[in-house]
Amino acid sequence: MKQQTLIPDSGFTDHQSPNSNPNDGLNGGKVTDLGNGSDIVYFPRFLTPEKSWGYLHYLNKHIPWTRPTIRVFGKPCVQPRDVCYIATEGLKELSYSGYKPDAHSWDDFPPLKEILDEVHKAFPGSHFNSLLLNRYNSGNDYVGWHADDEKLYGDNPEIASISFGCERDFLLKKRSYKKSQGEVEGEPPSKRLKKSNGVEQYSFNLKHGSLLLMRGNTQRDWLHSVPKRLKAGSTRVNLTFRRVM
Ligand SMILES: O=C(O)CCC(=O)C(=O)O
């Protein structure tokens, strides 16, 4: 049985979207069922390209980006991308890899509030209250395999990820301690790869203005990454909206 999630499938699937074309997902979300109550909904054109360029320029210029030192297996490591954290006042503090980012206020960044409103409108019933921003200045910047499974997000966190600028690959692979959950039905809008080592992996090429939603058991059962791509020549900014419980 499919796990119940906060955000329903309805409203943004192709067949219900007024301008939808079943082939390109225009204005529509395509669901990729990862099995066992995990799925991804991908909206290639969540925001128009024009609006998205405006946001990219704004974020590049006005966000107080930092490149903190975190700890990986106990060793200090400079994070291989710029980051910033925005959160509603009074929430539990975020801490990952030995790093506690300062929480900036939504009020200082009106365009981010505007995007948050768009996300809430698109997903009635959602209550995102924090945002982790990432900036990849070149194809050398990346995020390694991880899951956003910190306790403060609860058991089945829904994470809405919006991308601006340079297209990059977003990969998902099943956590290795989990057994394969069997076949996935239908044609996903992503490349489904079965690696020679038997690891099931998915790849989404995240477009300028796109939104990718991870939900259900995705953080429990899957890892995701944005690997280095030496041919990626320009800046990409990514916003991940989360709900601290
Ligand atoms: O840049 C992305 O698309 C993913 C970022 C991410 O996984 C994170 O911030 O946790």
Ligand SMILES: [Fe+2]
């Ligand atoms: Fe993540």
